[in-house]
Amino acid sequence: MSKDTRDDQLGRARVMDNAALNAYYEELAGLETGALWTVANDIEPWEPIPHSAPTIWRSRDLRPKVLAALDLVRPEDAGRRVVYLRNPKRREVSACCGWLFSGIQVMRPGEIASAHSHAASALRFIMEGARAFTVVHGHRITLGARDFVITPNGTWHEHGVLEDGETSMWQDGLDIPLTNALEANFYAVHPDNFQNSNLPWDASPAIWGNPGLLPVKEEWGAFYSPLMKYTWDKTYEGLQNYAAVTDGDPFDGVIMRFVNPATGGHPMATMGAAMQLLRAGEKTKAHRHTGNVIYHVAKGSGHSVIGGVRYDWQEKDIFCVPPWLWHEHSNASEKDDAVLFQFNDFPVMEKLKFYREEAFPENNGHQEITGQA
Ligand SMILES: [Fe+2]
Numbered sequence: 102m103s104k105d106t107r108d109d110q111l112g113r114a115r116v117m118d119n120a121a122l123n124a125y126y127e128e129l130a131g132l133e134t135g136a137l138w139t140v141a142n143d144i145e146p147w148e149p150i151p152h153s154a155p156t157i158w159r160s161r162d163l164r165p166k167v168l169a170a171l172d173l174v175r176p177e178d179a180g181r182r183v184v185y186l187r188n189p190k191r192r193e194v195s196a197c198c199g200w201l202f203s204g205i206q207v208m209r210p211g212e213i214a215s216a217h218s219h220a221a222s223a224l225r226f227i228m229e230g231a232r233a234f235t236v237v238h239g240h241r242i243t244l245g246a247r248d249f250v251i252t253p254n255g256t257w258h259e260h261g262v263l264e265d266g267e268t269s270m271w272q273d274g275l276d277i278p279l280t281n282a283l284e285a286n287f288y289a290v291h292p293d294n295f296q297n298s299n300l301p302w303d304a305s306p307a308i309w310g311n312p313g314l315l316p317v318k319e320e321w322g323a324f325y326s327p328l329m330k331y332t333w334d335k336t337y338e339g340l341q342n343y344a345a346v347t348d349g350d351p352f353d354g355v356i357m358r359f360v361n362p363a364t365g366g367h368p369m370a371t372m373g374a375a376m377q378l379l380r381a382g383e384k385t386k387a388h389r390h391t392g393n394v395i396y397h398v399a400k401g402s403g404h405s406v407i408g409g410v411r412y413d414w415q416e417k418d419i420f421c422v423p424p425w426l427w428h429e430h431s432n433a434s435e436k437d438d439a440v441l442f443q444f445n446d447f448p449v450m451e452k453l454k455f456y457r458e459e460a461f462p463e464n465n466g467h468q469e470i471t472g473q474a
């Protein structure tokens with residue numbers, strides 16, 4: 102690790118090597134021990150050092166490759182037909198950003214991936230298609246473009262596209278790398294391969310997805326949200342309503358997070374999600390925070406500046422913002438709004454009391470652009 106000039110002060114490790122110390126270090130190593138002062142400055146950085154590179158995956162590059170998988174593998178062989186997004190600095194853990202996994206799944210009409218469960222939480226953001234569905238813990242749910250759907254950790258789930266549907270594509274988000282880092286992952290195949298459910302289709306959003314209303318007589322004891330699908334129409338309407346009466350957040354524009362309607366908390370234990378609207382011409386100021394964020398352009402076009410580098414984006418592009426990097430967003434259109442879906446590991450950051458955020462202090466909140474991706 103490169104030397105940080107801040108380390109040359111009282112309170113940081115600044116022992117110089119000498120022959121006696123080096124001999125001592127060797128003796129310690131022989132006992133599977135070490136002197137903390139030789140590693141302290143590395144293992145206790147002054148501030149978070151992101152392990153991931155800011156990266157953009159553009160739909161125009163990716164979509165043809167995802168479609169190509171249709172003819173190359175069958176879901177019953179692949180388990181899930183997914184092209185995953187591999188961060189160039191996180192290859193060893195197959196992560197998209199930090200401890201978050203993401204990929205794009207594609208299925209044809211009539212195909213179904215069998216039921217399974219895992220300790221990692223999962224979510225979906227639907228990109229295109231028609232008559233796709235998921236069954237989550239017996240809840241049968243239809244999937245429409247730009248819907249956000251949850252698959253909480255430990256629940257049985259399976260996905261498919263009905264015979265009369267269209268080839269469908271969605272972004273998966275999971276915290277597989279986090280679960281593996283914590284050595285807590287489990288995976289199970291459903292004993293019957295498919296769930297047998299008689300619940301009405303889309304009962305979950307019908308019961309729990311009505312604004313300002315909770316059913317009086319429904320019990321819900323699970324730790325995750327009883328609302329498993331957040332439909333685009335309602336989400337977008339909510340953003341527009343909010344946009345009409347707020348100046349918005351200086352860093353995120355008009356942003357609303359997805360909630361468990363029974364508690365007001367995050368829909369799942371380990372991953373959060375939000376939708377943010379950038380009004381015509383809107384340019385946010387830069388901030389940085391702990392936590393990893395993976396964005397999906399739900400609508401419109403624009404660019405984000407992440408760590409000084411400009412990333413231009415269009416609908417269905419995906420990009421990530423690693424922890425503690427300055428970032429700001431800009432809508433390219435002077436007429437139309439742009440909308441960004443995001444999922445993140447904020448629930449973990451919050452529960453562990455690690456969440457921290459700060460505003461970019463210079464240049465009226467805007468970074469100097471030093472490169473373009
Ligand atoms: Fe799964």
Ligand SMILES: [Fe+2]
Nearest residue numbers: 352388390428
């Ligand atoms: Fe942010």
